[in-house]
Amino acid sequence: MDFSLNNEQQMIQDSVSKFILNDYDFDTRRKILASKTGFSQENWRLFAELGWLMLPFTEEDGGLGGSMVDLMLVMEEFGKGMVVEPFLATAVMSGGLIALAGDKEQKDDYLPRIMAGELQMAFAYAEPQSRYQLNNVKCRAIENEGEFVITGQKSVVLNGHHADTLIVAARTSGATNDDNGISLFLVDANHPSVKREGYANVDGHQAADIWFDNTPTLGLLGELDNALPAMNNIIDKATLAICAEAVGAMEIAHQRTLEYAKTRKQFGRTIGSFQAIQHRLVNMFIEHQQAKSILLMAVLKMDSNNGSDAKALSAAKSRIGKAASLVGREAIQLHGAIGMTDELDVGHIFKRLTTIQFLFGSTDAHTKRFAAL
Amino acid sequence: MNLNFTVQEKDFQQEVQQFLQEKLPKDIAEKTKNALHLSKDECNQWQKILYKQGWAGVNWPVEHGGTGWTPTQKYIFANECAKAGGPDVIPFGLKMVAPVIYTFGNEEQKQRFLPDVLASNVWWCQGYSEPGAGSDLASVRTTAVKEGDEYVVNGTKTWTTLGQHADWIFCLVRTGEPSVKNQEAISFLLINMNDPKITVSPIITIDGRHEVNEVHFDNARVPAINLIGEEGQGWTYAKVLLTHERTGIARVAISKDRLVQLKALAQTSPDGDNKLIEDAIFAQKVAQVEIDLLALEYTELRTLSAISTGQAPGPESSILKIVGTQIIQAIDELYVEAAGYYAMPFVPHQFHDDFDGQSIGPDMATNSALRYFNNRKASIYGGSNEIQTNIISKAVLGL
Numbered sequence: 001m002d003f004s005l006n007n008e009q010q011m012i013q014d015s016v017s018k019f020i021l022n023d024y025d026f027d028t029r030r031k032i033l034a035s036k037t038g039f040s041q042e043n044w045r046l047f048a049e050l051g052w053l054m055l056p057f058t059e060e061d062g063g064l065g066g067s068m069v070d071l072m073l074v075m076e077e078f079g080k081g082m083v084v085e086p087f088l089a090t091a092v093m094s095g096g097l098i099a100l101a102g103d104k105e106q107k108d109d110y111l112p113r114i115m116a117g118e119l120q121m122a123f124a125y126a127e128p129q130s131r132y133q134l135n136n137v138k139c140r141a142i143e144n145e146g147e148f149v150i151t152g153q154k155s156v157v158l159n160g161h162h163a164d165t166l167i168v169a170a171r172t173s174g175a176t177n178d179d180n181g182i183s184l185f186l187v188d189a190n191h192p193s194v195k196r197e198g199y200a201n202v203d204g205h206q207a208a209d210i211w212f213d214n215t216p217t218l219g220l221l222g223e224l225d226n227a228l229p230a231m232n233n234i235i236d237k238a239t240l241a242i243c244a245e246a247v248g249a250m251e252i253a254h255q256r257t258l259e260y261a262k263t264r265k266q267f268g269r270t271i272g273s274f275q276a277i278q279h280r281l282v283n284m285f286i287e288h289q290q291a292k293s294i295l296l297m298a299v300l301k302m303d304s305n306n307g308s309d310a311k312a313l314s315a316a317k318s319r320i321g322k323a324a325s326l327v328g329r330e331a332i333q334l335h336g337a338i339g340m341t342d343e344l345d346v347g348h349i350f351k352r353l354t355t356i357q358f359l360f361g362s363t364d365a366h367t368k369r370f371a372a373l
Numbered sequence: 374m375n376l377n378f379t380v381q382e383k384d385f386q387q388e389v390q391q392f393l394q395e396k397l398p399k400d401i402a403e404k405t406k407n408a409l410h411l412s413k414d415e416c417n418q419w420q421k422i423l424y425k426q427g428w429a430g431v432n433w434p435v436e437h438g439g440t441g442w443t444p445t446q447k448y449i450f451a452n453e454c455a456k457a458g459g460p461d462v463i464p465f466g467l468k469m470v471a472p473v474i475y476t477f478g479n480e481e482q483k484q485r486f487l488p489d490v491l492a493s494n495v496w497w498c499q500g501y502s503e504p505g506a507g508s509d510l511a512s513v514r515t516t517a518v519k520e521g522d523e524y525v526v527n528g529t530k531t532w533t534t535l536g537q538h539a540d541w542i543f544c545l546v547r548t549g550e551p552s553v554k555n556q557e558a559i560s561f562l563l564i565n566m567n568d569p570k571i572t573v574s575p576i577i578t579i580d581g582r583h584e585v586n587e588v589h590f591d592n593a594r595v596p597a598i599n600l601i602g603e604e605g606q607g608w609t610y611a612k613v614l615l616t617h618e619r620t621g622i623a624r625v626a627i628s629k630d631r632l633v634q635l636k637a638l639a640q641t642s643p644d645g646d647n648k649l650i651e652d653a654i655f656a657q658k659v660a661q662v663e664i665d666l667l668a669l670e671y672t673e674l675r676t677l678s679a680i681s682t683g684q685a686p687g688p689e690s691s692i693l694k695i696v697g698t699q700i701i702q703a704i705d706e707l708y709v710e711a712a713g714y715y716a717m718p719f720v721p722h723q724f725h726d727d728f729d730g731q732s733i734g735p736d737m738a739t740n741s742a743l744r745y746f747n748n749r750k751a752s753i754y755g756g757s758n759e760i761q762t763n764i765i766s767k768a769v770l771g772l
Contacts, residue, residue, distance in 0.1 A: 128734070133644075133645040176646060197731050199719060202719045202746070332749045333757075341578060342581070358709070368654065
């Protein structure tokens with residue numbers, strides 16, 4: 001048994017950690033959020049230069065490995081800085097789907113551009129009625145003289161507003177709730193039949209609702225009617241990524257709260273000297289540690305099982321969701337009203353820890369999935 | 374012991390229902406039901422309607438224009454208002470400063486201030502917390518130094534809710550020498566904010582709103598006749614006010630109505646091919662909160678019946694504050710769960726009256742996270758829940 005990082009892994013962690021410390025402080029992030037695109041193109045180019053956009057891909061696909069450990073290391077550090085650049089949407093989810101389901105031509109076309117930071121992508125899967133059920137797809141793709149056209153709506157598509165190319169999950173056969181009959185299509189996001197309403201999410205990440213109206217596609221990605229296994233695989237991978245992000249974010253939330261408790265004075269003494277507060281800071285610490293442990297469990301199980309272990313993943317998402325809930329809320333409560341302000345980072349960490357709790361399936365949804373598997 | 378309403382109480386219930394049906398503006402009810410924020414004008418509009426009806430001073434003594442209602446009538450009124458979408462009154466005037474003025478103020482002050490509070494002609498805000506005095510309220514640093522028949526006020530108040538609308542602020546200030554023990558140096562002062570020496574600066578909270586403010590006093594001169602009671606007694610008056618604040622804070626009637634609405638929402642919210650209410654885990658969570666709320670409702674009724682009229686509630690009102698805010702926050706969380714992905718978009722502009730663009734998701738969903746974020750304040754304000762726990766520990770249990 002060995003939980004230590006090897007040299008390469010240590011280098012990844014150090015390099016992302018350095019970036020967050022030096023180039024992604026809270027004020028810088030604020031400016032990025034307020035910018036027109038809501039994320040930094042400059043950072044995106046930097047991510048490409050540093051090879052981070054290659055990390056989710058295997059060497060065979062031109063990447064740097066694609067292990068869950070690597071993904072965890074990057075995302076945990078990203079969580080500490082609350083990075084909003086669309087690493088998840090473009091590299092992990094969209095790139096991941098092309099790597100998993102694409103043919104050689106598609107891989108050669110898209111993956112180098114993704115890794116070079118030249119292409120923004122988004123994966124449109126959720127719909128107004130689907131909640132967390134990936135198989136629940138109403139959006140239809142109909143074949144017309146050998147070409148598919150897509151009609152329907154997709155909800156809260158991460159990076160959907162800035163994506164050049166979309167991957168759309170559409171129903172090609174069967175009923176809304178069937179596991180079979182879903183296919184993935186590459187779609188030009190700028191096609192006139194695509195209507196996009198972009199917005200920032202409460203956690204600062206960019207997203208869009210997207211409507212397709214007889215939209216032509218750039219091609220089928222993967223097998224016709226059988227996209228669900230690939231979708232499950234990639235959403236699980238993305239889920240692992242945000243679990244790691246949450247663990248990083250919780251570490252900072254706890255650290256900030258601890259620092260505050262040691263300096264904030266009320267009743268003539270630091271609030272950290274009150275036992276009632278001490279115990280709560282310890283509970284936050286325990287939650288963070290438990291979250292970190294179950295994250296490692298899932299990472300190692302997935303890595304030893306070709307990048308996929310649904311049961312382990314759901315265990316991690318469920319447990320980390322519970323921890324994120326407690327740590328986020330306590331960070332605000334122990335700060336008091338100052339924790340409610342937009343100008344302090346804890347409130348923003350709390351908001352990201354909140355959305356992570358239901359992104360890609362709520363805590364309850366993953367507990368249920370764990371029990372069923 | 375008897376839980377049934379008397380004939381008179383049933384008549385009263387009908388009277389309230391009829392009043393709400395006829396007089397409560399539909400747009401205000403709609404916004405309240407959807408947890409959307411009301412403008413200053415809308416708040417005043419509703420409060421003036423209540424005033425005309427003679428129902429603005431629910432807890433006030435009759436001699437000052439109060440309703441003289443029994444606890445049961447108050448309970449009926451609160452529940453019917455919540456059901457109909459009648460908004461809560463802004464508490465700072467009607468529920469906070471008024472009890473202090475009619476309990477501790479002199480005749481001149483009662484006549485000068487109370488009619489305008491009752492008629493909602495004047496908007497009040499609360500000057501309690503300071504950057505260094507939150508939970509430890511007695512350590513306020515804002516000073517009021519007497520010069521002739523005026524006080525010269527210096528300092529900063531913070532978390533002043535809706536202070537940007539306010540005409541007047543009631544403040545805890547230090548009037549004693551620095552050597553005087555905190556609680557004996559505090560006085561209760563009413564201050565007109567129409568003064569260039571007083572500036573209000575906004576604080577934006579995590580839901581993106583401007584609801585709270587900092588209020589700065591830079592040699593503001595306040596007539597000494599605006600002092601309530603005696604110098605050095607402010608802490609005593611403030612504590613009375615805080616216990617009033619704490620009962621109001623339980624918001625049982627509103628939580629009840631929000632749960633009713635949540636269940637209706639869960640019956641229509643899709644969960645794939647099913648409805649959310651069919652999800653056993655979600656249904657159980659709703660039931661759990663509902664059960665907690667039932668217990669709280671009866672705790673509140675016990676308190677109301679014990680204090681009857683006129684008296685200030687005792688330290689057990691802290692239970693109402695703690696449990697009431699826990700329930701508010703639990704309900705907020707269930708709304709977020711019900712919204713699912715549509716809790717995420719930050720689109721407050723689409724709740725504005727004049728918005729005519731493409732709406733993202735149902736309003737009830739896209740508003741849910743913002744409300745969840747905003748109501749984290751509930752366990753912090755009015756004396757944080759930790760302070761309430763200490764009060765019960767000391768004043769009730771004698772620990």
